[in-house]
Amino acid sequence: MPEPAPLVRQLADFALRCQRLGLPEAVERRTALALLDTYGCIAAGASTDPARAVARHLAEDHPGRALRELPRAAAARWLGTAAHAHDYDDAQLPTMVHPSAVAVPTALAHAREAPADQLLRATAVGAEIALRAGAAALDGNDSALFDRGLHMTSLCGTLGAAATAGLLRGLDAERLAHALAIATSLASGLLEANRVGGTVKPFHAGWAAAAGTTAAALAAHGLTGAPTALEGRFGYLNAFIGPHASAEALTEDLGERWHYLATVVKPYPTNGFTHPAVELATRLHAQGVRPDQIDTVHLDLPEPVLRTVAEPPAAKAAPPSGYAARFSAPFTVAVALHGGGGLGIALEDLHDDAVRDPALLALAARVHCRPGGRESAAFPEHLGCTLRARLRDGTVRTLRVADTLGSPARPLTPAQVDAKFTANTAALPAAALAPVRAATALAPHPDGAVALLPALDAAFAAAFTADTMS
Incomplete structure (x- = not known):
């Protein structure tokens, strides 16, 4: 029997199958909902202190206040920070990974050149890989990453972002595997600020989105990573998770069972x-x-x-x-x-x-x-x-x-989801939000995914004018 392919190659092959063949209907609809929900979280988070800090930092090297004019990694960094700023974005138990706060911003950072259907597929793939990386860290019901003080969303989201960005850049299987491998060297994020205070945690989602985007870009230009970057002696699983790491969780029933369907869409802007x-x-x-x-x-x-x-x-x-x-x-x-x-x-x-x-x-x-x-x-x-x-x-x-509101057992109603989105985007031009609602209804705008950007430009501009964190 031939040796199984390295884990990064198995994940790359899965990603490309989804890009080529499409998503199961339930996953496609869940991803469209995630786009709407996370877009609203970005809009609401634009005026927070973390998002303002990142925007002003980016302005040092990239003058101007149009998000679409930023390099992809820079845009991803701000979008991810804003998405996670209020802790209002979706999450999954027991991994405690917030998949959409990284996958959606990564996809939106590539919206200038991405067809709308590929945007959704790449988002779903990135979210799924992030959640599987989180599952690989489980020791029973506890996350070994959490126990080590590592932020699951950032550590796992970086891998998912590399897949999302790699798909939207058109990488082949070999280069996409390298993007995933490179991403293991860029993953980081500590949870101490959650314990004693600090505003760095939202930035972890932005960092993951930017790091994955950078990993894909480097792979596109010829940088390579270790084929055993996940399972190797000095790879991601051993270095970050340790003896409880489960390599099988990364690929078991891959493409058949979707962890992304088990996420919670939050009704409240709290943990x-x-x-x-x-x-x-x-x-x-x-x-x-x-x-x-x-x-x-x-x-x-x-x-x-x-x-x-x-x-x-x-x-x-x-x-x-x-x-x-x-x-x-x-x-x-x-x-x-x-x-x-x-x-x-x-x-x-x-x-x-x-x-x-x-x-x-x-x-x-x-x-x-x-x-x-x-x-x-x-x-x-x-x-x-x-x-x-x-x-x-x-x-x-x-x-x-017995079950939290917003979970798969008790999903939010369409009216509740819409009310959340409407409240989160109240400061943005209503006309600019029409393409987002269309994408959620799986009826993409004729201009493609680029139609999603004008409202985000307005949200980004708000980061330079807000005075305080909401």
């Missing part, structure tokens, strides 16, 4: 692990319970998520910034109990002034998180929560949800 608790708090508020009636709230959550949204307790009860508040179950629940905007919490609810609001801080201090037996046993297939609110009159309200 996904907070979502079931936010939903229950929103329900409690809708039942007429006022914050001043609440004595304490206990949240039963899956044990593995507590380190992200509940620890350390003091920091989560009083986050230092609006961005940090997105990663706090106590604070986001307090916001929802006060009656947030949108579907329960809106972007305007999580500005920096909010984390200094005495009423929100007082309620967040009375929200306590603990591991729930039911929730831990069901995780990661199901992300649930039980909320128990003890009121000052001694009564207890108990609410429970």
